[in-house]
Structure formats: structure tokens, C-alpha cells
Amino acid sequence: MSRQSNRTTDSKKMNAELFTLTYGALVTQLCKDYENDEEVNKQLDKMGYNIGVRLIEDFLARSSVGRCQDFRETADVIAKVAFKMYLGITPSVTNWSPAGDEFSLILESNPLVDFVELPDNHSSLVYSNLLCGVLRGALEMVQMAVDVKFSQDTLRGDNVTEIRMKFIKRMEENLPAGDEVHSRICVPC
Amino acid sequence: MADDVLFEFLHMEMVYHIYKDQASRGEMDKDRATCVSTLEGMGFRVGQGLIERFTKDSPSFKDDLDVMKFICKDFWINVFRKQIDNLRTNHQGTYVLQDNKFALLTQFSNGKQYLEEAPKYLAYSCGLVRGALSNLGMDCVVTAEVSLMPSCKFQVVIQKI
Numbered sequence: 001m002s003r004q005s006n007r008t009t010d011s012k013k014m015n016a017e018l019f020t021l022t023y024g025a026l027v028t029q030l031c032k033d034y035e036n037d038e039e040v041n042k043q044l045d046k047m048g049y050n051i052g053v054r055l056i057e058d059f060l061a062r063s064s065v066g067r068c069q070d071f072r073e074t075a076d077v078i079a080k081v082a083f084k085m086y087l088g089i090t091p092s093v094t095n096w097s098p099a100g101d102e103f104s105l106i107l108e109s110n111p112l113v114d115f116v117e118l119p120d121n122h123s124s125l126v127y128s129n130l131l132c133g134v135l136r137g138a139l140e141m142v143q144m145a146v147d148v149k150f151s152q153d154t155l156r157g158d159n160v161t162e163i164r165m166k167f168i169k170r171m172e173e174n175l176p177a178g179d180e181v182h183s184r185i186c187v188p189c
Numbered sequence: 190m191a192d193d194v195l196f197e198f199l200h201m202e203m204v205y206h207i208y209k210d211q212a213s214r215g216e217m218d219k220d221r222a223t224c225v226s227t228l229e230g231m232g233f234r235v236g237q238g239l240i241e242r243f244t245k246d247s248p249s250f251k252d253d254l255d256v257m258k259f260i261c262k263d264f265w266i267n268v269f270r271k272q273i274d275n276l277r278t279n280h281q282g283t284y285v286l287q288d289n290k291f292a293l294l295t296q297f298s299n300g301k302q303y304l305e306e307a308p309k310y311l312a313y314s315c316g317l318v319r320g321a322l323s324n325l326g327m328d329c330v331v332t333a334e335v336s337l338m339p340s341c342k343f344q345v346v347i348q349k350i
Contacts, residue, residue, distance in 0.1 A: 015192075015193055015196065015267070015268075015270075017238075017239060017242055018196055018235070018239060018267075018268055019195050019196045019199065021235040021238050021239060022196060022199055022200065022203075022231075022235055022313075023199065024235075025231040025232075025234055025235050026199070026203055026231070028231075028234075029207075029227065029231055033210065043206070047202045047203075047206055050202050050205070051198045051199065051202050054198060055194075055195075055198060058194055085192060086192045086194070086195050087195075115238075130199075
């Protein structure tokens, strides 16, 4: 019986390792395919974006959070609900800019970088850049244009991993021209 | 910890990227075969790593059949959240693992729609199995076939030296 329960907790952990190892294989493959780190970073961001635009639907379906009233609420939802749900960590939200449009997510640990070391010839590789794309893509689907980047990275010698998120603008919902009247009736608050 | 969904999304995006990349480089004659082997190669390395983590505390296996049973039960549960539904063998080094509801195909279709797209999404998993078996001392060739989604069969042929 105890062996059984060991297995279920193990399988959650193993699933995480499957994701981590797969991500590692992907980054390795990208480094082989592209000559420079900048290009790899861009590809990771693009892939993350594609994942993010789909992940947001999964997130909204599972978490049933309502529409956020402001950027601060968005930050809390990202850190306390989304990160917890998908990566099992809860980053802290700090370093708000005076205008309230920029903040940092501090990750004490980053599950993507388990078992990872950056070799010297890849010093400008942002290994976890997929995360930036995911956040950007997901928020774009809820009408927020944001700029996301890593400002600190444990793989590059910093103590913590820090993601800096900046709100750019609220996006208009893109509807085909004929639907404008329809949208005025149906768009939720 | 990490949600299963994350792996599925990442896998989807990986397949899309590898194929798009090959297409954009314009090397028409390489296309599908290279993509499949790239994905399979990635799966191979990950499978090797995963099996090391899974089995580091367990006793060694009695024989090939024991290894295959482990793959069908514990390995499959850990990676694809269910067991293999049917294992067949000719007792001469060939095994067929049948999964009636393969985790990476359930979102595609429930029949024959998109059948021609399925192999792309199986290459990585074949590599996973081949890598796992390789680190357990069994060199083999793993192929997959789908005739009716989401059910698929993985064929493992052990290479004799």
C-alpha cells in the first residue's frame, strides 16, 4: 500500500522530469540548428508564444479566475495561480515601478533548469526564454500587450531568477469589420 | 508538479517547429525522414535520462520480458499516465505494445481523421522507448503504427549482435 502511494507522488515528479528533460533536448537541438544564441533565444520566445496562446485557454478553463481589474491583480494571478498550477512554484511579485506598469517575478527555483549547466560558449543564451514567450502569448489573448524578459538568471551566476514584466498597452479585440455592432452587444464587461 | 498539459503543448510545438524549420530550409528531399529522425533522436536521449531516474533504486530485471513488462506498466504510467493495454510477443525478440488511448493522440481524432499526421507525433515517443531500453541493456528498433486513433501500436524489435 505504501508502495502505491510512493508511486503517485513519484509520477508527479517524474512527469516534471519528463518536461524538464524534453525542454533540455529541445534547447540542445536549437543550439545545433542555429549558429548563435540570439537566434536560439528568438526561437524559444516564438515557440513559447505559440504555446502561451493555447495555454491561456487551458488555464482559464481550469482555474475559473475572473477578469482581472488591473495589472497588480494580473501579477498576483500569474504568480500565485498560474505558476503554481503549471510549474509547482510560487514566485514572489516585487519591484513595482512607480507608475505600476512594471514588476518582477522572483523565482527561487526554476524547474526548467534542473540538471542544467550552461557551457562557456553559450553565455548569452537565455535558457528559459520559452517562459517569456508563454507569458507574452497568454496575456496577448486576454488583450494585454506586455514585454517580458529575464533580468537575472541562476544559470548565468545570479542568486535568483528574475523575470521583468512591463505592461505596454491594452489591445483592442480584433474583430472583422462587419461584426462591430454585434460586439457592442456581446463583449463582456 | 509540472502539469501534463505543459508537456503535451511543448511536444506539439516541438513537432511543429522541426517540420516548419525543415520546410523553410527548402531541402525537399530530406524533409520527413530527417524530421522524424531528429525527433526520435531527442526522444532517445530523454528516454535514457528518464529510465536512469526511474530505476535507480529498483533491483535488476530478470530477462527481456521482465524489462518489457516494466516498460508497459511503470514506465508508461509515469510518462503517459496509463498502462499499456496489450503486450504481445513472439518470444523471439519482437514485442508489440498496444495503447488504446495514447495520450499524445487523444486530442487529434477518434477515428481516421488526420491519420496521415499521426506519425509525426509518435516519433518522439518511439525515441523515448528506444532510449529507455537502450539504457537497460537492450538495443532495439522501435516503430509505431496507427490505424485508428487514438489507439496505436509500438513495435519493439530487439537487435541481436
